[in-house]
Amino acid sequence: MRNSLAATTMTLLNRIDWEAAILPETVTAQVQDECVSLNGAVDWNFQKDAAALDVRSLLGIVGLSNQITIRPRANAHNIA
Numbered sequence: 001m002r003n004s005l006a007a008t009t010m011t012l013l014n015r016i017d018w019e020a021a022i023l024p025e026t027v028t029a030q031v032q033d034e035c036v037s038l039n040g041a042v043d044w045n046f047q048k049d050a051a052a053l054d055v056r057s058l059l060g061i062v063g064l065s066n067q068i069t070i071r072p073r074a075n076a077h078n079i080a
Contacts, residue, residue: 005031008060012036015058021050027068029055035063041071 009031016027026047027040036055042048048068055064 004060008058012055012058012061015054016051019050019054021047027051031061034060035065036061037065037067039067041069043071043073045070 009029012029012031016022016029017024022042026042027038030037030039038051038055042051048066048070051068052064052066055061055066
């Protein structure tokens with residue numbers, strides 16, 4: 001069981017690292033009891049969705065907690 005957890009974690013981290021929509025080292029993942037928790041911050045919602053899609057497509061994952069946040073961006077109202 002421990003080896004399959006380590007293999008699943010490594011596979012997940014490799015998939016996120018190779019995802020073109022996500023900058024390296026902006027998203028972290030933890031696997032526990034076949035459930036994945038994603039954390040980090042990205043610039044756009046499609047990046048958050050891409051990370052979740054990568055996780056959902058892995059065999060053996062039964063749950064996902066997507067805690068990735070979208071970084072706030074400056075707009076004309078925020079600039080003094």
